[in-house]
Amino acid sequence: MKKSLSISDIVALGFMLFAFFLGAGNIIFPPMAGQLAGENLIPAMGGFLLTAAGLPLITVVAVATAGGTWDHLTSDLPKKVALLIAALIFIIIGPAFAAPRAGLVAYEMGIRPFVSQPGTLHLALFSITFFVLAMALAWAQGSLLDTIGKVLTPIMFVGLVALSVAVVLNPQGPIIHAQGDYMSQPFTKGILEGYLTMDTFASLMFGMLLVQAINSKGVTERKDVARYLIAAGVIAAVGLCLVYIALFYLGATSNGIAAGLENGGAILAEYVKALFGDKGQWVLSVIVLLACLTTAVGLISASSDFFSKNTKLGYKFWVVVNGSACALVANVGLAQLIELSVPVLFALYPIAIALVALTFVRPWLPNPKLAYRFVLMIAFICALIDAAKVAGLDVSLFKFLPMFELGLGWVLPTSAALVGMLFTGSQQSDIEKQAEA
Template sequence: MKQTLKISDIIAVGFMLFAFFLGAGNIIFPPLAGQLAGENLIPAMTGFLLTAVGLPLITIVAIAVAGGSWDHLTKDLPKRAAMTIAVLIFIIIGPAFAAPRTGLVAYEMAIKPFFADAAQLHLTIFSILFFVVAMSFAWSQGKLIDVIGKVLTPVLFIGLIILAAAVFIDPQGEMIAAQGEYLTHPLQKGFLEGYNTMDTFASLMFGGLIVDALRKKGVQDQSATAKYLISAALVAAAGLAFVYVSLFYLGATSAAVAVGADNGGAILSMYVQSLFGPYGQIVLSVIVLLACLTTAIGIISACSDYFSSITPIAYKAWVVIIGVACATVANVGLSQLISLSVPVLFALYPVAIALVALTFIRKKLPNPKVAYRVVILVSLMFALIDAAKVAGVDVSALSMLPLFEVGMGWLMPTVAAMVCMLFIGKSEQVELAEETA
C-alpha cells in the first residue's frame, strides 16, 4: 500500500478542505466587517484572520496530533460524553442549520436575482435540485478528492481570483473612517467577529473526512496521514486567508457603491455589479453556487460518515437521510432554527476550543482523564452562561466575569482550570482503580 502522494494529490486534498470550509457565510461576512473597519482595515483583518483561519488550522493540526479521528481526540472523555458532544456538533453544523443554509443562501444570492417575481415554489424546486446534486457528489466517498479537489474547487478558485484581482486593480472607492467598535478596538472586534464564523466546528467534522479520503488514496500509516492532513490544512488556510483579505479590502472600499447596504451579501452584490456591469451577477452566481455546493457536499459526507460509524445504517443511506432533511429544512422554519441554534453554538464552541487546547498539552498532564473531565466541564458550565445571555436570559448577576460583556466569560475559568490540571497528579487510589479495571 503506498504511503506517499504526488504534489498534485496533496494540493487537491488541500483544495477539497478549502472548498468544504468556504461556504456562503464565509464569503458574505467579511465585506461588512471590512466596510465598518474602514481605515482600521489592517488590525481588524488581522484579528479576524486569527480566529477565522488560525483556529480552524490549529484544530486540524490537533486532530492530526491526536491520531486523525474524533475518537482519538476524545479518548480521555467518557464515551457517552464524547458521543453526545459529537452528535450535537454534527446535527447543528449538519442538517439542523449550516447545511440547509447553504441551499437557502445559494438560492437568495445566485438564483433569485434572475426572477422578477420569485415565489416559494422556486425555492422548493431549487433546494431539491441543489441537494440532489450535493448527495450525488457525496455518494461516492472515495472520489471526493477527485471531484471536489480537482474539478469543482479550481473553478471556484478561478472565480475568486478574478474577483480579487478586479478588487485590487480597480477599487470602487476610498476607505472611510472606522465605525463603532472598529474605531476604538479594531483588533479585538475583528478577533471576535472571526470567532463567530464557527469554522472550528467544521474542522472537527472535516478532519476525519480528510483522513478517510487519504486512506482511500492508499495512505494508511499514522505519521504519513498526519503529515498530509497538516499539509492539506496549510493549503486550505492559505486559500481562506486569500479570500478573506480580498473581501475585507472589497468591503473597505465599498462605501461609494454600496450606500445603504446593511449586510455583506448586499455589499458584495453591489460591488460586483459595479465592477463587471450586467455580467456581475453571473460572476457572483457562479462563485456563490460553487461555494455553497462544495460546503454542502462536505457537510453531508462528514455527517453521513460519522452517523454510519455509530449506527447500523450504511453511509449511503445516511447521505439520503441527511440530504432530504437539508432540503426540507431549507424551506421551512430556518429563521426559528437559527435563533435556536445560536445559544447551542455558544454553549458548544468553547468546549471544542478547550478540547483542542487539551490535545496540545496532553503529554504534560499528570492525569489526562481527570484533566479532560474537569476542563471540559468548566468550559461547558461557563459557556452555558454566555449561551443563556444570548438566549435572552438575565444573567447580569455574573457580569463580574472577565470578558463577560463580549460573550467570552468562559475563557478565563477554562484557562485557570487547565493550568490547575498541570499540577494535579494521579493519586494512588486512581492508579489502583485503573489497574483493577
C-alpha cells in the first residue's frame, strides 16, 4: 500500500531542515552585516539571502531532482572523485568547522554571559557536555524527525518570533551610513558573507538525511520523496529568510547600543538586553542553545551516516568519533575557527554551486561525463585563486579575471565552461576518454 506523509509530518520535516540550517553562523553573521551595511541594508541583505537561503533551497531541489542520494548527484563523476568531494564537504560541515562552531557559539552566547570568570576549563567542560548531548540525540537516526522537527524546533521558533516582533516594534537606534566594503559593493559583500553560513554544503547532505527521515515513515516512491523534500526545503528557506531579515534589521538599528562590537553575537546579546532587560539573556540563551544543538545533531548524524556507508565501521561508531572530534576542535576558539574556515569555503563553495548547476542542466548536456569533469575542474582551479587571495597570498597575476577583486573570479570562467558544454556533443569522445584515464 502506497504511503504518504500527513500535513503535520511535512511541516515537521520542514521544521527539522530549518532547525538543522539555523545554527551558529546563521545567528552571528546577519547582525554584524546589518550594522556594517547601514543605509545599504537592502542590497546587502539581498546578496546574503541569495547565498544563505536561496542557494540551500536550490540545492535541496537539486538533490531531490537527482534522486535524493550523493551517488545519483555525482553519477557522471569518477567514483573516487565524487567520494573525495563528499568526504571533504562532510569533514568541513562535520568535525572540522561547522559543528564545532555550533558548540562555540552556544557557549559564547548561551553560557559565558552567566559565568563570572570564564576560562578554558569552562569551555572544555561545556564542549564535552554539549556534544555528548548532540551524540545522544543523533544516536537513533529514525527518531530525528520526531525529536527535532516536532519537539525542539517549535520551542526555538516561538522564541525567534518573539524576538523578531520586538525588534520590528522597538528598534534601538537609527540606521546610519554604510561601512567598509558595504559602502561600494553591498550586494557582493552580502553574497560572500552568505558563504560563511556553510548552508549550501549542508543542504547537499541534509537533503539525504531528510530522505532517510521520509523513508522511515514508509514513503519510498522516488517522486513522492522528491515532492516532500522540496516542500521541506521551501518551508526551511522561508523560515531562514524571515530570521535573516529580522537579524539584519536588528543589526542595522543597533548602533545606539552596540556600536563597535566585534561580532554579531555580541550585538544580538546587547540588543536583547536592551529590549528585555537582564532576563532577556535567558531567552536568548535558550534560543541559541536550541539552534546550535539541533544543527550539531544534524551535522553529526549526516557525517556519521556518510562515513558508515563508505567504511566497514557502523553509524554509531562514527557518531562517537565525529562528536568527540567536534568537542576537541571547539576548544580552538570562535575567532580562530572562523578565520581558518574562510579560505576553505572560498575553495570549495564554487564546486558545490557548479555541481548544483550541472544537475539542473544535465538533460541538455550532450556529453554529461565530460561536462561534469571539465566544469568542476574549472570551478576548482579558479576557486583556489580566490581562496589564496582571501588567505593573503599574492595572486595579482590573475587580476585579469572578471570580478577577481570581488572574490568571485570563478563565476564567469565556470559559467562559460558550463555554456560551452551545452554544445559539446559526442564528437568529443576522445577527450572524454582522456578525462576518464
